[in-house]
Amino acid sequence: MKRTIYLLACIFCLLQASAQNNDLSWEELQKQYQFPQWYTDARFGIWATIGPQSVPLLGGGWYARHMFMQDVGSQQFGKNAYEYHRKTFGPQSQKGYTEVIHQWKAERLDTDELVRYFKSIGARYIVVHANHHDHFDNFASTYHPWNSVNMGPHKDIVGLFEKSTRKYKLPFGVSSHDDRFLGWWLPAFGADTSGVYKGIPYEGRMTKDDGKGKWWDGYDPAQLYGLPPEKRTPEYEAEVKKNYMLRQQELVTKYNVDLLWVDGYGFPYGNYGKEVFRTLFNNSLKRNGKIDAVGIAKVDKEPMLVKDIEAGVAEEILPYPWDGIFTFTHWFYKEDNPLMHNARSIIELTSDIISKNGNMLLNVELKGDGTIAPDHKEILDDVGKWININNKAIYASKPWVIYGDNLNSCKREIERNIVNADKDNVMKEAQKENFNARTANSAPYGHDEVRFTTHGKNLYIFVLNPATGSIDLPSLGLTSQEHPGKIRSVKMLGSHEKIHFRQDNERLTFDIPDKRPTPYAVVFEVQGAIQ
Incomplete structure (x- = not known):
């Protein structure tokens, strides 16, 4: 025990020593930190996920874990992984995750084309997957040999995306999910x-010597899987944590990251x-003369960090930036299940998120070859058309005094939609907003439910499920408690159609035309309501 305490003390002394090299402390950074305008104005970002787990077509978003589980218990999203792996790659005692890594080639990955496309559909920043719970790095890691440069595609995935993102003059971010791998x-x-194969050990128990004659000859499986549980000591786990820190510090500095998202x-x-x-923020300060970076985590009461809500939305307007993260089905591309989201649900979620001061970070599940699946691209195309039509109401928007009107027009789901996650852990650790979002299968909104944003003196009304006819909004009545001004005009974005409206003490009433620029949520620009 004394040795453990001594080792931990040494490590933290090293941390403190590193803080002496002219880097600011956390408290010093806090005094000057403001959320960058590029982030608070963006409102919509794209997150590209790719890795070895993109190769198998079935098995859920935690394929690397579930391929070793004949019984996945409550984690049913991974129920296909074991059998799929046995049939596709071979028995788990002979062909483990190393074989999946070896077969990942990303042979059609064109980051220039992807970033160009993401920008064209409205993304104002790009995030790329740097490592997952599988403990595999998608970058040229000095501190971890199991990475995409040494094996698999033999490509610096993060580096390629970073170069392309800079080319298209967008902020660049990375996501890191590695701290739970043990x-x-x-x-x-x-x-x-x-x-x-009953009783024959899986690959986690192989040693470096077992690699002789195999493609991974010279690599140690213990550096990928960790030591067998019975061999782990407090000293070993302290070294794992230190290695994590060094790898992520290299990640954020080598690629001059503007945004770091952690799981x-x-x-x-x-x-x-x-x-x-702290390294992220100090690096940004040195590069830019100010802290222009964003950190995102599920951490409370940290004023320098954006609050992350996974597959969910805030239930009210939050006074600080937050993000909602969403994916079509699994975080890694899979064909197990029907799509959980379509263009309609993504657009509705985006409208809801920005009305409450948040950003939508939409995950694109790249296939193992680096391309976008055609059915996913159809959705992205539609979302992009909608964003480009309604960008005045999205970019640099702020919430109004309330986020919406005619609320709760459809039945809310009682159960949280927990997918690609450990349900027990979510229920124990996650705040109620996580996994609370509607999906493509949710009951439709009523035709009069709306969300609001503002930009300058303009108020924007997002009609979530429009239908031809008139709509009444009590919050915009002249005597409502929101105290709107006298409205001078109502215009539909993306159209020159004349909009008839009438405002009295009780409500604003206006027409929704039959001819609209999009089959999804339609947005109206209102002048005069904000005084």
Whole structure:
């Protein structure tokens, strides 16, 4: 125990020593930090996810874990992984996750074309997946040999996206999900409980010597999976945390990251993760003369960090920036299930999020070859058309005094839609907003439910499920408690159609034409309501 305490003390001394090299402390950074305008104005970003787990077509977003589980228990989104792996790659005791890594080539990845396309559909910043719970780095990592430059596609995925994002003059971000790998990988140390290969250990128990003659000859599986559970000591786990910190610090400095998003609840590995964010902010300060970077995490009461809500939305207008993250089905591309979201649900969610002072970060599940699946691209095309039509109401928008009117027009789901996550952990750790979002299968909104944003003196009304006819909004009546001004005009964005309206003490009434610029939510610009 004394040795453990001494080792931990040494590590934190090193952290403190690194803080002496002219970097500002967390508290010093806080005194001058303001959320960058590029982020608060953006409102819509694209997150591109790709990795070895993009190769298997079935098995859910945690494929690397579930491929070693004959019984996935409550994590049913991974129920297809074990059998798919056995049939596609071979028995887990002979062909483990290393084979999946080896078969990942990203042979059609064109980051220039992808970033150009993402910008064309309205993205104001780009985020790329840097590492997942599988403990595999998508960049040229000095501190971790299991990375995409050394193996798999032999490409610096993060570096390619960073170069392309700079080319198209967009802020560049990365996501990191690595701090839970020790527990997440535990099934890799098991064995089949039945069948021909019963009792034969999985790949997690292989050693460096087992790689002789194989493609991964010279690499140590223990650096990918971690040591077998019975060999882990406090000293070893402290080294894992230090390695995590060094890898992520290299990530944010080598690629001059503008945004770092981390998974889990709280700082990854506590102070080690906090130190990574400190490096992010100090690096930005040195590069830009001011802190122009964004950190995103599920961390409360940290005024320098954007609040992350996973697959969910805030229930009210928040006074600080936050983001909602969404994906079509799984975080990695899979063909297990029907799409959870379509253009309609993404557009409705975006309208809801920005009305409450948030940003939509939409995940694009790239296929293993680096391309976008055709059915996903159809959705993205439609979302992009809608954003480009209504960009005046989106970019640099601010909330109004309330986020919407005629609320709760459809039945709310009682159960949270928890997918691609450990339900027990979510219910224990996550705040109620996480996984609370509507999906493509949710009951439609009523025809009169709306969301609001503002830009300067203009008020924007998002009619979520428009229908031809008139609509009444009590919040815009002259004597309502929101105190709107006398409205001078109502215009539909993307159209020259004349809009008839009438405002009295009780309500604003205006017509929704039959001919509209989009089949989805329609947006009206109102002048005079904001005085």
